[in-house]
Amino acid sequence: MEHRWSSRKPIRSSITLTLPPSEKIQANICDVSLGGLAITNLHRLIPINTVATLAFALESNGSVSYHHLHAQVAHSDAARTGFLFMEPGDETLRLLRDMLYSPASRLEASIAGRPFAA
Numbered sequence: 673m674e675h676r677w678s679s680r681k682p683i684r685s686s687i688t689l690t691l692p693p694s695e696k697i698q699a700n701i702c703d704v705s706l707g708g709l710a711i712t713n714l715h716r717l718i719p720i721n722t723v724a725t726l727a728f729a730l731e732s733n734g735s736v737s738y739h740h741l742h743a744q745v746a747h748s749d750a751a752r753t754g755f756l757f758m759e760p761g762d763e764t765l766r767l768l769r770d771m772l773y774s775p776a777s778r779l780e781a782s783i784a785g786r787p788f789a790a
Contacts, residue, residue, distance in 0.1 A: 687711060707757060718753055743755035
């Protein structure tokens with residue numbers, strides 16, 4: 673069983689990674705949580721602890737918000753790469769919390785017997 677402090681929400685969105693010194697890579701987000709996100713279709717491994725700049729858009733309640741965050745690689749294998757957000761900011765956290773824990777999401781989690789963060 674995986675022990676996480678925030679649940680993951682599957683999403684499909686594109687992302688641009690900027691790796692040091694200035695390499696840009698296009699990828700696809702596969703899921704997001706309050707603490708970070710995971711990408712697929714990278715076609716290469718990024719070493720654990722690498723700090724990247726992530727540029728992506730999220731849709732919530734019919735509106736789109738754009739984000740430009742620093743994140744550190746926490747997991748990397750052939751299938752996916754997981755990033756941990758570094759200081760995501762209040763606005764990004766509020767949006768992610770709304771996406772992950774909307775009243776409908778809370779009801780679904782309660783019915784399924786899963787815990788949720790308030």
